[in-house]
Amino acid sequence: xxxxxxxxxxxxxxxxxxxxxxxxxxxxxxxxxxxxxxxxxxxxxxxxxxxxxxxxxxxxxxxxxxxxxxxxxxxxxxxxxxxxxxxxxxxxxxxxxxxxxxxxxxxxxxxxxxxxxxxxxxxxxxxxxxxxxxxxxxxxxxxxxxxxxxxxxxxxxxxxxxxxxxxxxxxxxxxxxxxxxxxxxxxxxxxxxxxxxxxxxxxxxxxxxxxxxxxxxxxxxxxxxxxxxxxxxxxxxxxxxxx
Numbered sequence: 001x002x003x004x005x006x007x008x009x010x011x012x013x014x015x016x017x018x019x020x021x022x023x024x025x026x027x028x029x030x031x032x033x034x035x036x037x038x039x040x041x042x043x044x045x046x047x048x049x050x051x052x053x054x055x056x057x058x059x060x061x062x063x064x065x066x067x068x069x070x071x072x073x074x075x076x077x078x079x080x081x082x083x084x085x086x087x088x089x090x091x092x093x094x095x096x097x098x099x100x101x102x103x104x105x106x107x108x109x110x111x112x113x114x115x116x117x118x119x120x121x122x123x124x125x126x127x128x129x130x131x132x133x134x135x136x137x138x139x140x141x142x143x144x145x146x147x148x149x150x151x152x153x154x155x156x157x158x159x160x161x162x163x164x165x166x167x168x169x170x171x172x173x174x175x176x177x178x179x180x181x182x183x184x185x186x187x188x189x190x191x192x193x194x195x196x197x198x199x200x201x202x203x204x205x206x207x208x209x210x211x212x213x214x215x216x217x218x219x220x221x222x223x224x225x226x227x228x229x230x231x232x233x234x235x236x237x238x239x240x241x242x243x
Contacts, residue, residue, distance in 0.1 A: 042207065049118045050202035051175030053109040053130075054137060054195055057102045058169060061138045063162050064098050065145030068241055069155050077242045088235030091146060095231060098142030099135035106134045119208040129205040129216070136223040137198040143230035150237035175199045179213070197222040 071077045080090055113120060121127075145162065152158050170176075172186060173195040179187055190196050201219035204212040212219065 043119075045116060046118050046207055047178075047203070048176055049109070049113045049116075050206045051173075051199050053106060053134065053202055053206070054173075054175055054199045055170050056105045056109060057134050057138045057198075058141050058195060059166060060101065060105065061098050061141035062145050062166055062169075063159075064094070064142040065147075065149035065162075066155065066158055067094070068146060068149050068238075069153070069158060072153075072241050081239055081242055086235070087238045088231055091143060091231050091234035091238060094146055094234075095139035095143045095227060099139040102134045102138035103131055106131060113206075121206060121208045121210060126205045130202060133198055133201040133205065133220065133223070136220065136227060137195070140194055140198075140223055140226045140230060143227060143234050146234050147230060147237055150234065150241045153241055153243075169193060169195050173199055174203075174213075194222060194226050 068077060071080075110120070148161055148165075149158050152161060172189045173193050174190060175195065179190050179196070182190060197214060197219040200213050201216055201223075204210040204216060204219075214222075
């Protein structure tokens with residue numbers, strides 16, 4: 001509703017994500033046939049499905065910070081700042097909203113994965129874990145997006161930085177190829193990339209027989225710690241957007 005009121009069609013946000021998802025799934029089918037990327041006993045399309053979910057969540061969440069710039073232009077931010085509500089609560093609310101939106105993306109990716117024959121894990125606890133991981137990933141990157149918006153303050157700069165960050169975050173992770181085949185310098189970046197831990201958790205929980213590189217506990221702890229740190233930072237920077 002907020003996006004519609006601000007003149008941003010929902011289709012403009014959904015179409016790029018869906019087109020990328022379709023293209024990546026098609027590429028995954030090709031690589032599965034030619035076995036160009038070593039993924040052990042896991043078919044490449046199975047290996048890539050969790051990465052596509054993480055990328056879909058990332059792509060939408062990384063641009064969600066645009067909302068506070070719109071809100072500033074509409075005068076809403078000034079009303080928030082005049083209220084006694086803690087700034088961290090305002091930032092946390094944005095993060096939770098992004099997390100809820102990610103659940104619909106998870107459902108869409110699951111449907112596409114099933115249609116393409118991905119070997120899924122249907123254990124109820126695993127499904128709950130996937131939703132939790134997607135929720136935390138969306139909350140983390142949406143809060144990161146909000147921090148950027150508080151620093152740059154203009155739509156043009158924000159869109160430029162968002163587009164610059166999205167692809168490096170995605171490609172410097174284990175979303176589309178194993179970390180083991182990366183050059184050493186890229187492996188170091190990947191280990192510091194929170195998207196890597198999100199993908200690792202999703203791959204473990206989504207796929208039948210999935211195995212974690214870091215451990216589910218470590219993956220979720222990294223995501224949760226990232227959310228907490230960014231919410232605190234966002235709370236400190238939040239008033240800047242109105243200046």
